[in-house]
Amino acid sequence: MVSWLRYAASPQSPGGSKLQTELTKTLGIELPIFAFSHCRDVVAAVTKAGGMGSLGAAWMTPEELEMSIEWIEERVDGRPFSVDLVFPGTGGEGVEKTPDEYRKLIPKEHLSFVKRLLDDAGIADISEADRDAYLAEYAEKMAMTNKKSREQLEVVLSKKSVNLVVGALGVTPEWVVKEAHAKGVQVGALVGNGRHAAKQRSVGVDVLVAQGTEAGGSVGNIASMVLWPQVVEAAQGIPVLAAGGITRGSHILAALALGCQGVWMGSLWLGTAESDLSLEMREKLFAAASEDARLSKAMTGKQGRMLYTKYVDAWHRPDAPKPLDWPMQSIMNGYPFKRAERGRNLDYWTYSVGQAVGDMNEHTTVKSEIERMLNEYVEALEKLQGVTSY
Numbered sequence: 001m002v003s004w005l006r007y008a009a010s011p012q013s014p015g016g017s018k019l020q021t022e023l024t025k026t027l028g029i030e031l032p033i034f035a036f037s038h039c040r041d042v043v044a045a046v047t048k049a050g051g052m053g054s055l056g057a058a059w060m061t062p063e064e065l066e067m068s069i070e071w072i073e074e075r076v077d078g079r080p081f082s083v084d085l086v087f088p089g090t091g092g093e094g095v096e097k098t099p100d101e102y103r104k105l106i107p108k109e110h111l112s113f114v115k116r117l118l119d120d121a122g123i124a125d126i127s128e129a130d131r132d133a134y135l136a137e138y139a140e141k142m143a144m145t146n147k148k149s150r151e152q153l154e155v156v157l158s159k160k161s162v163n164l165v166v167g168a169l170g171v172t173p174e175w176v177v178k179e180a181h182a183k184g185v186q187v188g189a190l191v192g193n194g195r196h197a198a199k200q201r202s203v204g205v206d207v208l209v210a211q212g213t214e215a216g217g218s219v220g221n222i223a224s225m226v227l228w229p230q231v232v233e234a235a236q237g238i239p240v241l242a243a244g245g246i247t248r249g250s251h252i253l254a255a256l257a258l259g260c261q262g263v264w265m266g267s268l269w270l271g272t273a274e275s276d277l278s279l280e281m282r283e284k285l286f287a288a289a290s291e292d293a294r295l296s297k298a299m300t301g302k303q304g305r306m307l308y309t310k311y312v313d314a315w316h317r318p319d320a321p322k323p324l325d326w327p328m329q330s331i332m333n334g335y336p337f338k339r340a341e342r343g344r345n346l347d348y349w350t351y352s353v354g355q356a357v358g359d360m361n362e363h364t365t366v367k368s369e370i371e372r373m374l375n376e377y378v379e380a381l382e383k384l385q386g387v388t389s390y
């Protein structure tokens, strides 16, 4: 294993730190490593290590979000961190429905299909009352209404520790940019092509996350190597973070070489001790190859990349119903997910993960992953200097 000392012993940049970019300076962080995670432990650990964690909070109630932010604040020694939300209204369909209205839109056909599927696999069913309770719970979590995102943003902007709020889908609404800027908070957005970048720039977004299809596949089909420099060009000076498939220090070097000001990673943290993923699902990810992370609408109704299990495969069979529109498919999935979880049969569930899964093979920690990547970064830089005459 490469020694942590390698990065520690490498020379400082003229700016006084080893890996500073304009963006890390603006945000007041040490490392250009950004970590998306639904798990507050990961967000705190990355932030504490000098990067910036971004808490995936779209599913949280405003109260849960407030508690999580305060929990992180207590652990990061005053360092800033970020929150990632979904803002409906510009990218959302049926945006003003209540959770209950969404739940009622789930056809019986879909529930019967998943019931049959899990019955045939010998997974014990749950009572109808439990099923309905899970569907109601998922409807509350997954229905991204304008009201909910306004309340979430209000919580985020009331906290001094959060200096970047990121929108996961669609063009960021102008009210979000205006309110965040009024509190001195920067706004980021995920983009999947140069047109998205230009639109986000026109509404005043400060940071773009260029997410290649290797990742979730939720914002576009362009691969990282092609996408990153295209977004950098379209951004016209707005800082760009590279996302999609990053697991190594050499990836960080490549992202910086392609004009990005940092990296935004999601999959890698799923294998760390700080992740709240079950041990069983983690083991499944460690055993998977990059080819096993495939695009499907099975989970949310929107295209996304996930572990290709028997459950996902079933949605691609000719007898399967068409996956429902977002968020109904996510709500409907509350039933098979809880059933497969209780039956401890993860072949009939799945998890969002990018092609990076092929590089995730063992239990790690956030700290060990960051140290590894920093050392690999220096090693890659040294190798590069050895192969060019400049």
Ligand SMILES: Cc1cc2nc3c(=O)[nH]c(=O)nc-3n(C[C@H](O)[C@H](O)[C@H](O)COP(=O)(O)O)c2cc1C
Pocket: 036, 056, 058, 084, 167, 168, 169, 190, 211, 214, 215, 216, 243, 244, 245, 246, 264, 265, 266, 267, 268, 351, 352, 353, 354, 355, 356
């Ligand atoms: C389990 C999982 C869930 C994700 N959920 C969201 C989300 O809710 N909002 C969002 O902006 N991005 C989400 N992403 C995408 C990440 O923000 C990030 O762009 C992506 O993970 C980067 O690619 P990588 O996974 O190859 O590192 C998710 C990624 C993973 C792995």
